[in-house]
Amino acid sequence: MRVKEIQKILGEKYLTKSRGQNLLLEENVARSIADLVEVFEDKRVLEIGSGLGIITKYLVKNGFDVTAVEIDKDFCQYLKTTGVNVINEDFLSFPIDETLPEVVVGALPFSISIRILLRIKDHRDKLKRWFVVVQKEVAERLISEPGRKSYSSLSILFQILFEMNIEFDISPNSFFPKPEVTSTVLKGILRHNPIIEVTEEFERFLRDIFRYRRKTLKNNLYDYNTEGVNFALRRRAETLSKEEVVELYREIMK
Helix, strand or coil: CCHHHHHHHHCCCCCCCCCCCCEECCHHHHHHHHHHCCCCCCCEEEEECCCCCHHHHHHHHCCCEEEEECCCHHHHHHHHCCCCEEECCCCCCCCCCCCCCCEEEEECCHHHHHHHHHHHHHCCCCCCEEEEEEEHHHHHHHCCCCCCCCCCHHHHHHHHHEEEEEEEEECHHHEECCCCCCEEEEEEEECCCCCCCCCHHHHHHHHHHCCCCCCCHHHHCCCCCCCCCCCCCCCCHHHCCHHHHHHHHHHHHC
């Protein structure tokens, strides 16, 4: 899809930064994303932020039944001409139920990509596999390892719940308008047997051990009973593997 073609379709419409409307241009990239998608029970896909449908058309060509969730009503009008099922809603607020596909695909709006991934995480009983385009920085944060600056509570949370893999990077030149950052295609598959059941209490604990990055576990866990805990509480959270975090949590909560 060429810039002039997009401009012709858009007419007087302006793309908004607040909605992160950077449209993918490269057909080969869109085709490669669609080719990554795997489904095992049916051929249904939920696409978030379909825009003008460049990925959508390759999903359809690959035999997928696509439900497109798009907040922009003008994009929805265009998408309806492609024959896919279109939902003109904000993914962050529309109801997610058992009627939706389990597989999520999408070039996520940069400004809200983490919020979208967190909502997918909250509905992981239904949305079990995802293939998304995000800022490279976001992808690296989610797969980061202990000791890295990007390692955080989100890294641990998503690594416990999902098997994740960076598939390939996408140049800023592949979008219109051109963003200032490189994008990455990130794949996530729900783990059947995570090392711990992730509850609201565990998620709160994760946030608490990282609340002050330069402080020790002892200082960050000031409102927990750490007396008698057999763990080196002088360490900092960013040095702990996800297994050590789970061990510490169980020690404190027993």
